[in-house]
Amino acid sequence: xxxxxxxxxxxxxxxxxxxxxxxxxxxxxxxxxxxxxxxxxxxxxxxxxxxxxxxxxxxxxxxxxxxxxxxxxxxxxxxxxxxxxxxxxxxxxxxxxxxxxxxxxxxxxxxxxxxxxxxxxxxxxxxxxxxxxxxxxxxxxxxxxxxxxxxxxxxxxxxxxxxxxxxxxxxxxxxxxxxxxxxxxxxxxxxxxxxxxxxxxxxxxxxxxxxxxxxxxxxxxxxxxxxxxxxxxxxxxxxxxxxxxxxxxxxxxxxxxxxxxxxxxxxxxxxxxxxxxxxxxxxxxxxxxxxxxxxxxxxxxxxxxxxxxxxxxxxxxxxxxxxxxxxxxxxxxxxxxxxxxxxxxxxxxxxxxxxxxxxxxxxxxxxxxxxxxxxxxxxxxxxxxxxxxxxxxxxxxxxxxxxxxxxxxxxxxxxxxxxxxxxxxxxxxxxxxxxxxxxxxxxxxxxxxxxxxxxxxxxxxxxxxxxxxxxxxxxxxxxx
Ligand SMILES: NC(=O)C1=CN([C@@H]2O[C@H](COP(=O)(O)OP(=O)(O)OC[C@H]3O[C@@H](n4cnc5c(N)ncnc54)[C@H](OP(=O)(O)O)[C@@H]3O)[C@@H](O)[C@H]2O)[C@@H](O)CC1
Ligand SMILES: Nc1ncnc2c1ncn2[C@@H]1O[C@H](COP(=O)(O)OP(=O)(O)O)[C@@H](O)[C@H]1O
Ligand SMILES: [K+]
Numbered sequence: 001x002x003x004x005x006x007x008x009x010x011x012x013x014x015x016x017x018x019x020x021x022x023x024x025x026x027x028x029x030x031x032x033x034x035x036x037x038x039x040x041x042x043x044x045x046x047x048x049x050x051x052x053x054x055x056x057x058x059x060x061x062x063x064x065x066x067x068x069x070x071x072x073x074x075x076x077x078x079x080x081x082x083x084x085x086x087x088x089x090x091x092x093x094x095x096x097x098x099x100x101x102x103x104x105x106x107x108x109x110x111x112x113x114x115x116x117x118x119x120x121x122x123x124x125x126x127x128x129x130x131x132x133x134x135x136x137x138x139x140x141x142x143x144x145x146x147x148x149x150x151x152x153x154x155x156x157x158x159x160x161x162x163x164x165x166x167x168x169x170x171x172x173x174x175x176x177x178x179x180x181x182x183x184x185x186x187x188x189x190x191x192x193x194x195x196x197x198x199x200x201x202x203x204x205x206x207x208x209x210x211x212x213x214x215x216x217x218x219x220x221x222x223x224x225x226x227x228x229x230x231x232x233x234x235x236x237x238x239x240x241x242x243x244x245x246x247x248x249x250x251x252x253x254x255x256x257x258x259x260x261x262x263x264x265x266x267x268x269x270x271x272x273x274x275x276x277x278x279x280x281x282x283x284x285x286x287x288x289x290x291x292x293x294x295x296x297x298x299x300x301x302x303x304x305x306x307x308x309x310x311x312x313x314x315x316x317x318x319x320x321x322x323x324x325x326x327x328x329x330x331x332x333x334x335x336x337x338x339x340x341x342x343x344x345x346x347x348x349x350x351x352x353x354x355x356x357x358x359x360x361x362x363x364x365x366x367x368x369x370x371x372x373x374x375x376x377x378x379x380x381x382x383x384x385x386x387x388x389x390x391x392x393x394x395x396x397x398x399x400x401x402x403x404x405x406x407x408x409x410x411x412x413x414x415x416x417x418x419x420x421x422x423x424x425x426x427x428x429x430x431x432x433x434x435x436x437x438x439x440x441x442x443x444x445x446x447x448x449x450x451x452x453x454x455x456x457x458x459x460x461x462x463x464x465x466x467x468x469x470x471x472x473x474x475x476x477x478x479x480x
Contacts, residue, residue, distance in 0.1 A: 001217055003208025004180045004402065007127045007159045013178070013204035024094060026199055027062065030177040031069030031095075033197030034121075037175045038074060038149055042119050045147060050078040055107070055117035056099075057140065058083050059124040059155070060090040066151050066177075067123025068095025068104075075102035082106075082113045086124060086137055110140055117146045122169045124155035127181070132156050132166025147172040153183045154190045162186025162390070163367045179205055182370065185212055186390045188404035210370065210400045218442045219477030222470055223429035225262050234263030235428030238294030238321075239421065240312050241301040242271030249302025249327070249417045251278050252459050256421025257298065258282065259466035260443070261429055266291050269303070269312070288315045296322045298424035300329030301417040310339070317342040322427040322436075325382075326352045326420040334360035340380070348433035349382035350423055352416065358386055370400055383433045385423075385441065387416065393437045401438035403445060409452035410444065414459030419444045422466075443469050 107113035156168025242250020
């Protein structure tokens with residue numbers, strides 16, 4: 001598990017630490033770690049470090065201070081260092097003095113300094129960043145051809161929301177201090193490879209604000225049968241999805257549930273024939289009223305938003321088992337407030353909206369996706385899984401999991417149906433709904449990587465590779 005803390009919490013923790021450690025010591029610790037990573041990067045890029053050129057982009061605050069101190073440490077190891085001061089009057093005084101002492105130069109020609117660099121350190125702005133890069137910094141960043149190492153976070157990206165509202169640094173790597181911040185998981189694509197330098201503030205940070213599940217944690221939790229299990233004891237997943245018009249959603253959701261766990265899947269709906277044709281192991285009926293007992297329901301994908309769909313939703317919500325409500329089920333719930341009343345509030349529910357579906361029942365997502373998901377979860381009493389490049393999963397009690405995407409291959413039709421089937425299977429196994437959603441998102445993403453292998457893929461292939469994805473996760477957890 002990786003914890004993630006927002007800017008206010010990091011500042012509060014740093015203030016606590018400053019009571020026992022001088023401020024400058026913390027910065028030097030951070031900068032020393034930063035310089036080490038810069039050295040490694042330089043060595044990998046150019047085969048050596050002596051005589052290589054590093055240019056520092058230095059803003060008005062402590063982020064620039066980190067860069068200046070790192071420049072000082074790099075100079076001591078024979079690297080040529082030049083600093084571009086974006087606000088010369090406000091550059092960190094102690095950092096600037098240290099750089100000068102060790103023979104670092106202050107660039108007179110900013111463009112030339114940027115153009116001649118083997119590596120650029122982005123110390124423009126860090127945790128106090130507001131909005132996109134300002135024009136002078138943006139103009140300079142545009143001219144960078146060398147790899148960029150971001151100090152703490154890529155400048156121009158909002159530290160707490162990951163929003164990129166204009167020009168921003170696209171880093172090859174980021175060295176951050178003390179802990180991960182939301183930007184690193186919500187805008188991972190702008191950060192490049194992320195390295196964490198321990199500066200001794202962990203104890204003061206408290207409980208994380210967001211959590212990223214590791215592959216090993218997901219693999220360890222994935223339900224597998226034990227010696228005394230049979231097909232029923234592992235939890236039976238019910239899928240109420242698909243229609244005559246949209247049979248594919250049912251085929252995909254059922255397939256994902258079948259491949260996710262080894263128990264049993266029941267299907268109820270108008271797509272019983274195509275579902276049975278594709279998945280002979282499923283027990284398929286035409287209606288939710290004829291389905292045998294299940295331990296969870298997935299309702300919504302391809303269901304339709306008419307009267308028939310509404311009736312299916314009503315029955316599923318009244319069944320008293322955990323529900324994953326996706327797609328048309330969300331639209332139906334949003335269209336009529338009274339439909340929420342069909343649900344026993346003590347029965348776990350996972351809602352899986354994309355942004356447009358989210359807006360229908362909880363208002364526009366806005367810039368702060370974590371806050372939006374948290375708000376919607378608290379209001380509905382359900383786990384809210386807000387889809388996107390980074391997927392945010394919020395529980396009604398305020399806990400939040402984030403899955404930072406490694407690629408965008410999952411942006412393909414039907415991939416949401418696969419996710420819904422996965423969540424349904426994990427709910428049926430009895431997993432806590434937040435974890436069921438979080439583990440499903442991670443397996444979905446791993447399946448996306450395996451399915452694509454660097455070329456476009458489709459939802460059917462995602463279903464095919466699910467066992468391989470689960471195997472990958474279990475291997476990470478040490479199961480062989
Ligand atoms: N405290 C410590 O010991 C430690 C701190 N650490 C380091 O300190 C960093 C936080 O430093 P910080 O709080 O001084 O602010 P920082 O992020 O450098 O911003 C400075 C100024 O930039 C400006 N600005 C704002 N937005 C902008 C934009 N979009 N584009 C351009 N400029 C923009 C704005 O100035 P303004 O012009 O608005 O007055 C703002 O005041 C943290 O990320 C970590 O690196 C580590 O060393 C660990 C120990
Ligand atoms: N750009 C992207 N990067 C990573 N994942 C994405 C991206 N776009 C969509 N996804 C993922 O793909 C899935 C799409 O779900 P959804 O919108 O319901 O599609 P569908 O209705 O076609 O099944 C979600 O899990 C979402 O997080
Ligand atoms: K930065």
